[in-house]
Amino acid sequence: MILLYRPGSSILHRSPAGVKLALFALAALALSAYPHDGWSIAVVLVAVCALYAVARLPLRILLAEAWRLRWIVLVLGAALTIFVSPLIAWINTGRVVGIVLLASLLTLTTRMSDLLAVLHRLMRPLGRIGVDAESVAMAISLTITMIPVVAGFADRVRDAQDARGVRLGVRSAIPLLVLALRHADDVGDALAARGLA
Known part of the structure; x- marks a missing residue:
């Protein structure tokens, strides 16, 4: 499995995984639900870029x-510009970029073991109704x-x-699909070897 965590001593690296996960969820919800205009999306993207600087991650x-x-x-x-309008294209594309960059920042500053522990704690109450908390936590973190x-x-x-x-x-999608499926097989084999699948 590809490890994305980058060790560091920034405030984002030192923050508890639960706090970061909650803030990510709130930010993703706000980006998705709030009716943005062109300027607010620009501010959001600048703020997301500033978070990378706060994390002391290199610009590269x-x-x-x-x-x-x-x-x-x-x-x-392009699709939104053609079928809707350039402003809507800017706003919705900015939303997607902001959420994905935040997800990347979360994985870059949080150890997977810490993230799994938080997700497991969050899912534990669902065990009373028959939900396997470990499997759900693993699925969310892998996603x-x-x-x-x-x-x-x-x-x-x-x-x-x-x-x-x-x-x-x-045909460009075929090699990407093959790589993604091969990676999924490798992850599945690694989980099975550890008794997690």
């Missing part, structure tokens, strides 16, 4: 995370970490296609 990490989102931005932005992992796979596919001079097309 923020740029790499943003670069991984380029195809999402292009496809979503959070898969966002930047799949974005990294998309980068690899794009770089390989550029090197071969291949044009974009529907």
